[in-house]
Amino acid sequence: MATCWCPIVGDGFSVKRFLPRGLFGRSLIIIVAPIVILQAIIAYVFFERDIDTTTRRLARDVAADMALLVALEDSHTSPDRERLRALSARQLNYRIRFQPGDNIAPFRGKLTSTIDLALDDILEQRIGADRDFRTARIGDDFEIRVDVKDGVLAVLVPRDRVTVSKPDIFILWMVGSSLLLMGIAILFLRNQVRPIERLARAADSFGKGRAVPDFKPYGATEVRRAAQAFITMRDRLERHVTQCTEMLAGVSHDLKTPLTRLKLALAMMEGDPETGPMRADIAEMEHMLDEYLAFARGxxxxxxxxxxxxxxxxxxxxxxxxxxxxxxxxxxxxxxxxxxxxxxxxxxxxxxxxxxxxxxxxxxxxxxxxxxxxxxxxxxxxxxxxxxxxxxxxxxxxxxxxxxxxxxxxxxxxxxxxxxxxxxxxxxxxxxxxxxxxxxxxxxxxxx
CATH class of the missing domain: 3.30.565.10 (Histidine kinase-like ATPase, C-terminal domain)
Known part of the structure; x- marks a missing residue:
């Protein structure tokens, strides 16, 4: 298991414990991590800056339209107001209703949404302060209700006039391209790591004394060189073992021949107290010789x-x-x-x-x-x-x-x-x- 560069964070906590242990997993992280970081930066720039800026501009445009409609309502008489409402609805693609006699209760809270802030700012600049209004979502559209001189003007604004439409398409393209790149990376990495895994299995089998007859180098140049070095090492070791075994077989034959002659000579002699210890010594020499040869042959x-x-x-x-x-x-x-x-x-x-x-x-x-x-x-x-x-x-x-x-x-x-x-x-x-x-x-x- 290779050591990891990851630092230890906190007392007894190590990021290394959460990393993959295999080469394939770690190589995949090296490729995937930059993609994820890049996508996160792009998403931040897109949503927090471009979309937010665009949404503010759209909201201010709608707020300017509302300020114009309120000014028309306050400055014209009833017949002209109805005609101007119909003209504004056609030109601006809004649905406009006038609710005579209604009024909007003052809002005491804090404005938070982009459209509310834009309306409050534009109406204060062009109409005057203390103009009460309310916004609400009705289906996919926005309803804006504003106090006028003798009632409430209710305007239904399409969603794409207030905020950016279909940001999900951008997210889908971003995630889809990332998955495609990751899939290609996995395919290439799998093909590059497979020769290394095969070399590791061959070395493990050889270290356990098992034959590895079908191992052949393939893959990248560096992996081929390592595999060829392993094959050369294996051949040298096997040749060394074979040479030692053949040499020891000859040594065994040469040493056991005189011992056999001594055993035959003792067997032909009459049994007496002197030949007994000699036979025991020869048997012990044979046993020691067998052990020496077994140790050297392995x-x-x-x-x-x-x-x-x-x-x-x-x-x-x-x-x-x-x-x-x-x-x-x-x-x-x-x-x-x-x-x-x-x-x-x-x-x-x-x-x-x-x-x-x-x-x-x-x-x-x-x-x-x-x-x-x-x-x-x-x-x-x-x-x-x-x-x-x-x-x-x-x-x-x-x-x-x-x-x-x-x-x-x-x-x-x-x-x-x-x-x-x-x-x-x-x-x-x-x-x-x-x-x-x-x-x-x-x-x-x-x-x-």
């Missing part, structure tokens, strides 16, 4: 296969108990936990841990669990255990602990080193902890 030549770990744990525990002629292993292993592993290598890990547990404890428990994308195999015993500050020391090659509990006793000091090497070749690890039984707990963690 089970590198084996291919990964999908394996039911529950079945493997039960079979390995049964074999370990039979080899030690013990019945004290408690196994808790559910079925159908299938993981791609190197069967022989993982069986060697479990056999090593079980053998150590049976060697130092009278009660041994093996538990297989899966949490999310991680599988854990725990081997516990009731032996003397190991001090927590010496857990890592137990994994060092050729290291024998000078304690009553010695995981490497009777061996070459490579058992746990080989086990951890195999576990890490699977992309996992082995950890040591205190067991609930009182002894040591070895935990094998493997990714699914």
């Amino acid at each position: 089970e590198g030549g084996e291919e990964s296969t999908v394996t039911d770990l529950g079945e493997m744990v039960r079979d390995t525990a049964a074999a370990a108990a039979k080899a030690r002629q013990r019945n004290g292993i408690t196994v808790t292993a559910p079925d159908h936990i299938d993981v791609s592993v190197k069967r022989a290598g993982l069986r060697r890990v479990l056999a090593n841990l079980l053998d150590n547990a049976l060697k130092h404890g009278t009660q041994v428990a093996v538990t297989l669990t899966q949490v999310n994308r991680v599988v854990e195999i725990a081997v516990e015993d009731n032996g003397p255990g190991i001090a927590p500050d010496r857990h890592e020391e137990a994994f060092r090659p050729f290291r024998r602990l000078d304690q009553g509990r010695n995981l490497q006793s009777g061996g070459s000091g490579l058992g746990l080193a080989i086990a951890r090497d195999i576990a890490r070749a699977h992309g996992g690890d082995i950890l040591l902890d205190k067991s609930a039984l009182g002894g040591l707990k070895a935990i094998v963690r493997l990714p699914v």
Whole structure:
């Protein structure tokens, strides 16, 4: 997980927690954020400045028309007023009514709407102060009622004469264009991120010891270079492992040949007290040689296969108990936990841990669990255990602990080193902890 530049705001609050964790999401934010900010600025300028300014001008034009109508009503007699009303309605496209004898109660509140403020200002300038009026919405239109000398003049003004009509079309075009740009950005980003995701999956599979035969570089130039570097690295590592395995196979043959001759010579000799220790020394040399070769080879030549770990744990525990002629292993292993592993290598890990547990404890428990994308195999015993500050020391090659509990006793000091090497070749690890039984707990963690 890459670190984020986002600052920490407040005590314990980080914007980083709310950001996407993947490259695609973060790249999309880099593109979408400027678009959203730009659209917000455009919307602010359009609505707060252009539309507001245009609305004020329209309202002042309507207010000027109302001032003219009021002045005509106040300065002419009844026959002329009716004729002027009809002429004004045709020319201004207003619906004008005269309500004789009515009056409008004085307004004591504060004017807030654009049309009210414009009417108050224009009427005060052209007619005089203290002219009462009211505005109201009737459907899509505005009704303006103003006091005249002998009644109330009611004028119904179309909506498009007072405010900007259809601003929703602008919003629709703005949102539509933004969505179109975002859709194009998502398509291009998806195609650019896909090669990186494929490279990450290939590297993850290779790190877990799994074959990646069908991986090929594609995408942008930089991604192709990274992918080609990964393929070169993979080929070098596989070639190195192959060379080591072939060399060690020859070394094994060369070293075991004289040991075999010695075993044959001892077999032809008569049994006496002197030949017994010699046979034991040769058997120990063969065992140490096998462990040295296994540690150097690291089970590198084996291919990964999908394996039911529950079945493997039960079979390995049964074999370990039979080899030690013990019945004290408690196994808790559910079925159908299938993981791609190197069967022989993982069986060697479990056999090593079980053998150590049976060697130092009278009660041994093996538990297989899966949490999310991680599988854990725990081997516990009731032996003397190991001090927590010496857990890592137990994994060092050729290291024998000078304690009553010695995981490497009777061996070459490579058992746990080989086990951890195999576990890490699977992309996992082995950890040591205190067991609930009182002894040591070895935990094998493997990714699914």
